[in-house]
Amino acid sequence: MYVVKSPLSDADLKTVSDALQGALVDLVDLSLVAKQIHWNVVGARFRSVHLQLDEVVDTARTHSDTVAERASTLGVSPDGRAGTVARSSGIGEVAGGWVKDADAVGTLVEALGAVITRMRERVEATGEADPVSQDIFIGITADLEKHHWMFQAENG
Numbered sequence: 754m755y756v757v758k759s760p761l762s763d764a765d766l767k768t769v770s771d772a773l774q775g776a777l778v779d780l781v782d783l784s785l786v787a788k789q790i791h792w793n794v795v796g797a798r799f800r801s802v803h804l805q806l807d808e809v810v811d812t813a814r815t816h817s818d819t820v821a822e823r824a825s826t827l828g829v830s831p832d833g834r835a836g837t838v839a840r841s842s843g844i845g846e847v848a849g850g851w852v853k854d855a856d857a858v859g860t861l862v863e864a865l866g867a868v869i870t871r872m873r874e875r876v877e878a879t880g881e882a883d884p885v886s887q888d889i890f891i892g893i894t895a896d897l898e899k900h901h902w903m904f905q906a907e908n909g
């Protein structure tokens with residue numbers, strides 16, 4: 754269904770919509786993984802890790818909304834359904850059950866690293882096609898890399 758007219762050419766729109774959709778599923782999954790670990794972390798560092806994980810959830814939720822609405826703005830329907838996220842997220846499956854604090858931190862280092870790698874690819878891919886979307890990806894990457902730094906520092 755055609756509703757919103759995009760300012761981009763078809764080719765540029767395809768590049769940008771793939772990037773936005775990919776970012777959406779990665780960020781939704783990151784918010785779910787961070788909540789899963791937030792609920793299941795145990796150990797001496799419980800409180801700091803537990804609270805820190807909700808900061809990741811806030812970042813991921815805020816940015817997932819931004820990229821989804823950027824897609825809508827460009828006339829592309831965003832797909833944040835659970836099945837779509839499960840099929841296409843760049844984050845590997847996280848084990849269920851309680852997780853020790855150091856392992857929780859390690860899980861976040863890995864998950865954030867996977868999302869950051871893909872987000873940087875989106876920065877590269879969208880510069881010509883749509884610098885406005887690229888700017889969004891750059892801002893997201895900066896926030897994710899800050900979280901990544903902090904979790905790495907905790908297991909240093």
Ligand SMILES: [Fe+2]
Nearest residue numbers: 791792803807
């Ligand atoms: Fe909570």
